[in-house]
Amino acid sequence: MSASDGRPLRSGTQSIERAIAILECLRLSDRPLGLSDIASEVQLTASTTHRVLRAFVRAGYIEQDQATEQYRLGIGIAVLGQRAIENSGYQLARPVLDDLSQRSGESASLAVRRGTEVVVIDRATGPAPLRFDHPTGSELAAYASAMGKALLAFSASSIDAEVARIPTLERFTDRTITERDALEAELSVTASRGYAINIEERYDGVSAVAAPVLSTRGRAHAAIGLQGPSVRLPAARLDELAPLVRDAATEIAALVIRH
Known part of the structure; x- marks a missing residue:
């Protein structure tokens, strides 16, 4: 070796x-x-x-x-994972997640980046009987996740560099973005408007909206998202929920991020 x-x-x-x-x-x-x-x-x-x-x-x-x-x-x-979360300060985000879930009626998730994937470190289950939850510890391909796209669009590297680092763009559904040019365009839109959306790109029948938890330098340390059934979350509804998600991300940044 x-x-x-x-x-x-x-x-x-x-x-x-x-x-x-x-x-x-x-x-x-x-x-x-x-x-x-x-x-x-x-x-x-x-x-x-x-x-x-x-x-x-x-x-x-x-x-x-x-x-x-x-x-x-x-x-x-x-135990190690829980201690890492405590040391990072992200356990302070739980009340924000709970509030976002209750106000939106959907499940909320908090995730951090791990290479070209995102890992869910906390969640708040939505109140609706029909819902979609990301269990804590779930790993998602960043390019096919609203939280992942928020993290990619607001990373320290350029968008084209981030896309180039992804080994393959595997197709999960008919709506998965599998062309690098298209993904770069999607991330550019995400960076411009300040939030990401995902309409059935990872799971059929599931849509999501997410925003980055930013440092004072504008770099994403984490991302917070809402996800649920597409029948309840069409594109227009995702745009309506985006300000709530962005406000929650700003609140978490104030609680956790020191620079």
Whole structure:
């Protein structure tokens, strides 16, 4: 294994890379995995994989089912995640999310960026029986998400540079933007009006509106969004809700962001 500049990785660095690969393997799986599955996925020997897994199990970051001997992420990971949110200050946003959800009648979500994806770090469930929620921890392709588009449009990099970093524009629905020129145009509109919309680009029958949580320099640290059934959220309704979402984003920025 080599570093990106071609130099051999030191053994300590290599161990960290292996550990991260195993955690990522379990994070991306929607079910517990056996030793051989994990070893195959991360391209390590079974003995090396087992050694890393045992260390994580002892620390509480991975759990092993004693009956099936399969592995899954442990509660220790959740504790780390909660501490990270607390350290970031975003737990202060919960009352704002709750208020936005009640005033709009839709579910509200708060997300941060992770590479070319967005991760939902908190949510407020809408009051309507028919609704759409993003569970906490959900990962969404940024280009097919209203919150993601808000984060891309207000990043520190140019829009064309952000679009170029996305490996592929996978099609999720008939309305997913899969052409880079079209995505750049969409993000330019988002930057101009100050909010993003998503009409069935990720899920059929689901639409959303989102705004960036901005620093004083105008860079997005997070995004807040409303999402729900398209029958209740046509384009005109999304535009009507946009000021509420932008006000909520401004309120969160005042509570959390210090620069």
